[in-house]
Amino acid sequence: MIEIVPETPALHADAIEDLFDRTFGPGHFAKTAERLREYSASLPAINRVAVEDGRVIGVCRVWPLVVGEARAPALFYGPVAVDPAYRGQFLSLRITEAALEAGRAAGWPAAILIGAHSLFGKAGFVVAPKNRLTFPGPQDQGRVMVRDLAGDASQLEGLVTAP
Numbered sequence: 399m400i401e402i403v404p405e406t407p408a409l410h411a412d413a414i415e416d417l418f419d420r421t422f423g424p425g426h427f428a429k430t431a432e433r434l435r436e437y438s439a440s441l442p443a444i445n446r447v448a449v450e451d452g453r454v455i456g457v458c459r460v461w462p463l464v465v466g467e468a469r470a471p472a473l474f475y476g477p478v479a480v481d482p483a484y485r486g487q488f489l490s491l492r493i494t495e496a497a498l499e500a501g502r503a504a505g506w507p508a509a510i511l512i513g514a515h516s517l518f519g520k521a522g523f524v525v526a527p528k529n530r531l532t533f534p535g536p537q538d539q540g541r542v543m544v545r546d547l548a549g550d551a552s553q554l555e556g557l558v559t560a561p
Contacts, residue, residue, distance in 0.1 A: 405445035413454035421479040438560040446497040456480040458497040466556020472508040507549025
């Protein structure tokens with residue numbers, strides 16, 4: 399049986415990094431999204447991990463960030479990774495939805511994610527208006543998505559940075 403639980407770093411961190419390496423390869427550190435993560439720390443109480451028989455098979459990490467001159471707080475969802483043996487079961491969507499609920503319950507106003515709308519649109523994400531959100535590096539604007547949590551994500555505008 400697959401359980402989706404909050405991340406316990408002492409228990410899950412090494413397995414999560416191994417899953418990222420197997421899923422994305424070494425090139426994932428070159429992505430623009432990594433510029434947001436390198437000066438921040440994920441939020442284990444909001445992160446979600448899929449575990450089966452004690453083995454990490456999926457993860458959604460979540461990071462605090464701020465947007466624009468107003469420094470509006472939001473959460474950045476990703477990376478989301480699933481063991482290749484479990485793909486096609488919408489496990490990435492289930493993990494992300496659990497992490498979204500945790501972010502909402504913690505009172506965060508909005509969520510930002512870079513990914514495929516065909517998948518994450520099912521979790522309530524919408525593509526952000528073009529060039530409304532900018533990043534510390536090149537980013538395909540068609541993959542930048544937002545979602546309300548406990549506030550109004552449509553008000554987010556400007557450069558997305560670590561807090």
